[in-house]
Amino acid sequence: MSEALATERVHARAPGKLNLFFEVGAVQDDGYHDVASAYQAVSLFEEVWAEPSPEFTVSVSGTVDVAGVPADDRNLALRAARLVAKELGHEGGVHLEIVKRVPVAGGMGGGSADAAAALVACDALWGGELGSAHLQRLGAKLGADVPFALMGGTAIGTGRGDRLSPALAQGRFDWVVVPFEGGLSTPEVYRHLDALREGPDIAPPLRGPSVDTAVLHALRAGDPVALAQCVRNDLQSAALSLQPELRETLELGESAGALAGMVSGSGPTVAFLTLGSEAALDLQVSLTAAGYNALHVHGPVPGARVVG
Numbered sequence: 001m002s003e004a005l006a007t008e009r010v011h012a013r014a015p016g017k018l019n020l021f022f023e024v025g026a027v028q029d030d031g032y033h034d035v036a037s038a039y040q041a042v043s044l045f046e047e048v049w050a051e052p053s054p055e056f057t058v059s060v061s062g063t064v065d066v067a068g069v070p071a072d073d074r075n076l077a078l079r080a081a082r083l084v085a086k087e088l089g090h091e092g093g094v095h096l097e098i099v100k101r102v103p104v105a106g107g108m109g110g111g112s113a114d115a116a117a118a119l120v121a122c123d124a125l126w127g128g129e130l131g132s133a134h135l136q137r138l139g140a141k142l143g144a145d146v147p148f149a150l151m152g153g154t155a156i157g158t159g160r161g162d163r164l165s166p167a168l169a170q171g172r173f174d175w176v177v178v179p180f181e182g183g184l185s186t187p188e189v190y191r192h193l194d195a196l197r198e199g200p201d202i203a204p205p206l207r208g209p210s211v212d213t214a215v216l217h218a219l220r221a222g223d224p225v226a227l228a229q230c231v232r233n234d235l236q237s238a239a240l241s242l243q244p245e246l247r248e249t250l251e252l253g254e255s256a257g258a259l260a261g262m263v264s265g266s267g268p269t270v271a272f273l274t275l276g277s278e279a280a281l282d283l284q285v286s287l288t289a290a291g292y293n294a295l296h297v298h299g300p301v302p303g304a305r306v307v308g
């Protein structure tokens, strides 16, 4: 590759997320649920390289099983690239190379992170004219979790999860995440929650969702023990009902020293909050010894950005 072409390759990175708190309200007229979420971006990054090409193409590899990721126009990153091109009136296409580390269909927003990285990479490749507010608006068109993957850090999301305000978080939180093969479909988990709420065991929401103020206090204080008392995920009951073996993982992690365990987003990834880096390492060792693929991550980390 010539020097000129080499510099025309933009490398961007975007983080996966955990939902520390996720309250699901009623279904809205547009078919989406009203939610209130506390997001934290964690140190599991998707990498995207963008380079000029006559067409819009994508290749996908990674440290996780990428078999379920479409390498055509259904790919969220490629749709992001097309949106940026349209917005800028750019003729010509792009080739995106994606390296995935976030478990696919794992409830950690990997596809959204790819889209966010593609938005910033293509904007940079084609002149860098779109500001962050504009990219946020494009991101919201692609999916509810894309705006947060752009923003990163720790944030509260309302509406479909895409109306964001940053949350003050001190220090760092150490998590151990356990991905599972196969994944769970987010729409299916929501449908299952709706079905469970028709039954006697799970109450339907009585009011609009909102994030517990105890979560905000714990984040502001940088206190994982306090945060562990108030983490919550309304999708967890549905995810556990669809994949009952996750219960065993949650129990094992909690008995092995986690402050709290929960299903991440729509699952099936399980996330454990720990006291700190050393405790996370100990837990990772225990879970690995029990045969799980356990990853130590921390948050908050920055959102999508160009790194080269």
Ligand code: ATP
Residues within 6 Å of the ligand: 068, 069, 070, 074, 075, 076, 077, 103, 104, 105, 106, 107, 108, 109, 110, 111, 112, 114, 115, 145, 183, 184, 186, 265, 266, 267
């Ligand atoms: P959510 O953001 O809804 O929590 P998730 O984290 O559970 O999603 P993702 O890995 O983002 O799951 O992908 C969900 C589905 O989206 C995949 O099964 C795949 O079919 C589709 N998809 C489209 N583009 C991508 C992409 N770039 N990476 C991963 N999945 C993608």
